[in-house]
Amino acid sequence: MPSAEQLVESVREWLERDVMTGTTGRLQFHARVAANVLAIVERELRLGGDQAVEHAVRLAQLDCADDAQLAQRIRGGELDDRLAEVREMVWADVRAKLAVANPKYLAAEPAEEA
Amino acid sequence: MDELAEPLAALLGAGGVTDVTRLSGGASRETFRFVADGRPLILQRQRAGDVRDMGLEALVLRAAAAGGVPVPELIADSTDASALGSAYMVLAAVDGETIARKILRDDLYAPARAALPAQLGAAMAQLHTIDTAGLESLPATDQVQQYRDVLDQVAQPHPTFELVFRWLHANRPAPRPPVLVHGDFRLGNVIVGPEGLRAVLDWELAHLGDPMEDLGWLCVKAWRFGSPLPVAGVGRYEQLFEAYEAAGGGAVDPDVVRWWEVLGTLKWGIMCIMQANAHVAGFTRSHELAAIGRRVCENEHDLFLALEGRW
Structure with a gap:
């Protein structure tokens, strides 16, 4: 029986193989967007479980139950004495989100021009 | 869109308005291109529910033009909705690329x-x-x-x-x-x-x-x-x-x-x-x-x- 990931993959492949090649203009553009959306779902199905565990570990290290509490404590200045650590944790979360949403963006990391 | 031709001709005092084409429909305004007496122009019309004041934008465009900033010439504008159904600006069409x-x-x-x-x-x-x-x-x-x-x-x-x-x-x-x-x-x-x-x-x-x-x-x-x-x-x-x-x-x-x-x-x-x-x-x-x-x-x-x- 195909997994959820395989089902989504099959629809994405159909969009790429048949719909995008058989359409033009806005419809083709929206088919490409749809294929990208399904690729995100595939990566989340593949990586999401491990990422959720890692996210929970990071939150626990900062003594926060969830992102809402973390955001509130940053805003309130309660983590000001641990900001370097907090930034590292939050950036790690951002990289995890990028690994699902757009891994190419993470790979690119162009050097900032001075 | 032809229904815009007559009121546009009237407010511009033009002999004829043709080729009214919708360019884009943003959230706050609609943009049309048209030709009045052979001159290509742009109409920007405010959408219902948009809270911004198009009159202010017209004021800014005039100030920018006077200050030497390259902007499209403002031909006509009004915040009175009676002519075109909502506030509008008519601008000279500038050829070129925006993408x-x-x-x-x-x-x-x-x-x-x-x-x-x-x-x-x-x-x-x-x-x-x-x-x-x-x-x-x-x-x-x-x-x-x-x-x-x-x-x-x-x-x-x-x-x-x-x-x-x-x-x-x-x-x-x-x-x-x-x-x-x-x-x-x-x-x-x-x-x-x-x-x-x-x-x-x-x-x-x-x-x-x-x-x-x-x-x-x-x-x-x-x-x-x-x-x-x-x-x-x-x-x-x-x-x-x-x-x-x-x-x-x-x-x-x-x-x-x-x-x-x-x-x-x-x-x-x-x-x-x-x-x-x-x-x-x-x-x-x-x-x-x-x-x-x-x-x-x-x-x-x-x-x-x-x-x-x-x-």
């Missing part, structure tokens, strides 16, 4: 790419030295507070943005006398010919504020459209700053521009959240908008990169 990716990639625009950093800097200097007398009714909202409020209304936790808000508060540039700021100065909102800048468009976010806001916004990563060059994807920071100073815009402090670039990156992230919410909340069901919500982390990553070594 950023074409300007950044097509061979035709190679000379434009070389000329644009200096032209954009000079246009900004002209804009920022316009006398603000008569423009007092423009908004002068604190940008940090404005986007703080927007994020609070969204009511989603975003630890990255909270870190950046703290940095913005801690590193806020010294206040300076407010000038006329365009508010959305970037590729996409300018008309470019093969030789370079032809007109600055889309003045609906114009306000009074810090001139460095425009310079910072022009350098936001999203407006580089994948190019490694920081200034609108076409130039280096020094090219912009030198042209701005040479055109009389005053001394540029790169750290202040960077502060505004960081705020601009944060603003764009919050705008992406809003776009995705338009789908999630059901106002506009669209997988394209939903997908934008997953691009917010790109923006967060840009913020970390921009602030590395600056925290």
